[in-house]
Amino acid sequence: MTAEITEITREEHIVYRKTPALTGNVMHYCPGCSHGVIHKLVAEVIEEAGIRDKTIGVSPVGCSVLAYNYIDIDWAEAAHGRAPAVATGISRLHPEKYVFTYQGDGDLASIGTAEVMHACNRGENIVIIFVNNAIYGMTGGQMAPTTLVGQVTSTTPRGRDVKLNGFPMKITELLAQLDGTTYVTRQAVHTPPAIRKAKNALRKAFENTKKDKGTSFVEIVGTCSSGWKMTPVEANRWMVENMFPKYPLGDIKDI
Amino acid sequence: MAEIKLMKGNEVIAEAAIRCGCDGYFGYPITPQSEIMETLMAREPWKETGMVVLQAESEIAAINMVYGAAATGKKAMTSSSSPGISLKQEGLTYLAGAELPCLIVDVVRGGPGLGTIQPAQSDYFQATRGGGHGDYHLLVLAPASVQEMNDFVALGFELAFKYRNPVMILADGVIGQMMEKVRLDEYVPRWSDADIERVAGEWALTGKRKERERHVATSLELDAYKQEEFNHKLQAKYRRMEEHDTRHEELSCDDAEYIFVAYGSSARVCQKSVQLCREQGIKAGLFRPITLYPFPKRPLQALSRRAKGFLAVEMSAGQMIEDVRLAINGTVPAEHFGRYGGVIPTPDEIVEALKRQIIKT
DSSP states (O other), X not given: OHHHHHHHTSGGGOOOOOOTTBOOOOOOOOTTOSHHHHHHHHHHHHHXXXXXXXXXXXEOSSGGGGGGGTBOXXXXXXXXXXHHHHHHHHHHHOTTSEEEEEEEHHIIXXXXXXXXXXXXXXXXXXXXXXXXXXXXXXXXXBOOTTOOTTOXXXXXXXXXXXXXXXXXXXXXXXXXXXXXXXXXXEEEOSSHHHHHHHHHHHHHHHHHHHTTOOEEEEEEEOOOHHHHTSOHHHHHHHIIIIIHHHSOOEEEEEO | OOEEXXXXXXXXXXXXXXXTTOOEEEEOOOTTOTHHHHHHHHHOHHHHTOOEEEEOSSHHXXXXXXXXXXXXXXXXXXXXXXXXXXXXXXXXXXXXXXXXXXXXXXXXXXXXXXXXXXXXXXXXXXXXXXXXXXXXXXXXXXXXXXXXXXXXXXXXXXXXXXXTSEEEEEEEHHHHHOXXXXXXXXXXXXXXXXXXXXXXXXXXXXXXXXXXXXXXXOOOOOOHHHHHHHHHHHHHHHHHHHHHOOXXXXXXXXXXXXXXXXXXXXXXXXXXXXXXXXXXXXOEEEEEESEEESOOHHHHHHHHTTOSEEEEEESSSSSHHHHHHHHHTTSSOEEEEEOOSSOOOOHHHHHHHHIIIIIOO
């Protein structure tokens, strides 16, 4: 067995290597969570562009609050929802740097609505990565603005009722209306082809920063198997069947 | 040759920021301090020194822009007035928790709620006790003249970086709006990347290079014991501030039997009250705290050994009086006299209050 491992891990047999921009810390995310894959993509894009020393990330409050433990760059940890304002402060004083926020749906679409709207409207030269899994993960599965009608969460135990809770918010489409956004897209990471597309979208977003094109906004529809009370496989299926019709994948705006 | 001008307190804040090499101002309009951002926008310092000035969508956004800018080791500031400062409290506690240096100017108006746009000192507790959640303090400077509005900008940044702590200039509507002669500072260039490396190289987000660990500006610590350890570190810092950077001024206190304790505009009014008392044969003096946090406890204690009584004069219902009483610890009478809700006391009514409440004649 040991001999076999030695054989298959010989340099010429290695077909995939963890990008050096990932720290190697064990992630705290639940099995099946999309954050791990998305972190990897962000890290790879930064590493491949050779911009680790020029990139500053802004992490949110929510499950990805500890993103700074996983991607080996300088980070600011923002207050809940304020990441786009924090990124504005960094980017305005460091126009040569690549500044991005990494936010969940509660952080970006609920408490941080004003900050994201106005950062996009000013066309801040930043990348906003929005992970939408239609639930508050960190606090234990409460309703998010993006929670689907009828979706059961700990604060909508009988399902989201539009009379009580309003409608799922398509904030990405809203932000695409603003003149400051240059690239607005919605991606997913549930299959290898989807992962490749999501990575291309992230790469394009960072390239837009280099070209000083304004705000690039990449939504990634993800799963929260713990919050949804499903196995990872069930969660992926539920996402395809229920999330994608409401949040269709693809570019919404590309100038 | 020093440049001397007649200027408004608020305008001077803007001018001093440009001249001291401030890198970024982020603000939101609110009376009575809107002239700060207006002056900056008119001056266009980005053409002159490279300083960035940005009107944010809210006070909340403005203080978080400061958080981002300060995290990179640059000199960042914001300004507002009472209701706006309430909105900034979340950002302030995060700044204190992440130990980021920055400058906040609060030109106080009367409250509570939307209150009035007239001057007040009713936000002393909010400024000196922390204001937001958690065990933290801002270092608070209280200017009593337009000249000090100028001086405390550079001093504020110096102290902010010395302690890696947010510094607040706690002014009020009078100091912000009144015009006085002011001696402006010489221009100091903004810090270069090398300067930032020297001053803040251990923590600033300058982009992770191969030879160093990544820098993270955060106030999050999930381990309670580590968080307690961090709190110990903050408390030690506050004790260092108290030891080395407590500031105050005494007027006619050498032979004084009765001492007014007042800061900011109230101190200016009390100067006249001291003069009126002396004309009437009452040996009065004025003790003016310049740092409200740390409060100048020890010099006040020293005076309490020979004075017969203290009158804390504030444009509030009685806030600083608590620090005065803590300092003198019941050794002699200490009372409060205040006008508030935007009303400024007159020198005469302060003298009358001293007679009525302390001298009891």
